[in-house]
Amino acid sequence: MKAVVVERYAPIDQIDLKEVASPRAAPGQLRIKIEAAGIGFVDGLKIEGRYQTKDPVPFIPGTEFAGVVADAPGAPGGYQAGMRVMGMTRSGALAEEIVVNPEAVHPLPDGVAPEVAASFRANYLTALYxxxxxxxxxxxxxLLVLGASGGTGIAAVQIGKLLGGRVIAAASTPDKREFARAHGADAVIDYTQAGWRDEFKALTNGHGADVIFDPVGGEISVQAFRSIAWRGRHLVVGFAAGSIPALPFNLPLLKGGALLGVDLAQIPVREPDVQKRLTSELTGWLADGRLKPVVGHVFALEDFREAFRTMQTRAALGKVVVRIAR
Structure with missing residues (x-):
């Protein structure tokens, strides 16, 4: 089968698509024919060996996928060959096939395209959690959403609206701001402008942000915290800007504000019941049409390097997806 293989930590231009042996499912496991895989900043960091934890090389990157069960020895979890599923795993999704335990997948509702399913679990579970x-x-x-046009950002816009928040989407270009508005933002703001905090203050009638969803990092994070409301909550989701901010500790004191970390990778281990409940809630919204995940750029497997470059330069609107097979 074809798979993206990381034989040494390196920039994406030095990673190759290779022919490797197809995996075999042992009893209790599922072999999935992958139709689409979603990629995010964490995948890029893992490939370069810059993530908090390192996958031992060689490995196949990619954590989020959708596809069809090809083999299910013993029908674990009730899954059988031919069933459509979406899933998340530590790695291995940028390949034509993957073997996972049944706990890693969830049945795919009727009518949901694989590209949509591959855009769904990581970003929307992050946003809802x-x-x-x-x-x-x-x-x-x-709710102030930084980087609102990216994969997690646009998920936070949509989830914030479903939860009843008033969503103010911050993005750096007119196209990105219009994209956020089209997907539910009540107001938009250009955080590259020097006076953006004054504009934000006006938009909230001087109240500030009750919640800040922040997948960006860098200096913008500190500026945003200065605009937090009393007892506001600043969610640390990631550092797409490339730098980790240093927050002066007097700001939480003066604002009565809290920094809250969000690490999706730890939820299955530390809060499995919470993950199960939230995943069920998301899947229900997906099935009844209340939630329509945003599919951004879709690339062929052979163009995986361009997919990563698009994602890493923050040029994409929504989640970047690699189509494996149909």
């Missing part, structure tokens, strides 16, 4: 389980966003609160 952050906004609901961590920040306890309630209806009517002011």
């Amino acid at each position: 952050a906004l609901s389980a961590r920040a306890s966003l309630v209806a009517g609160e002011q």
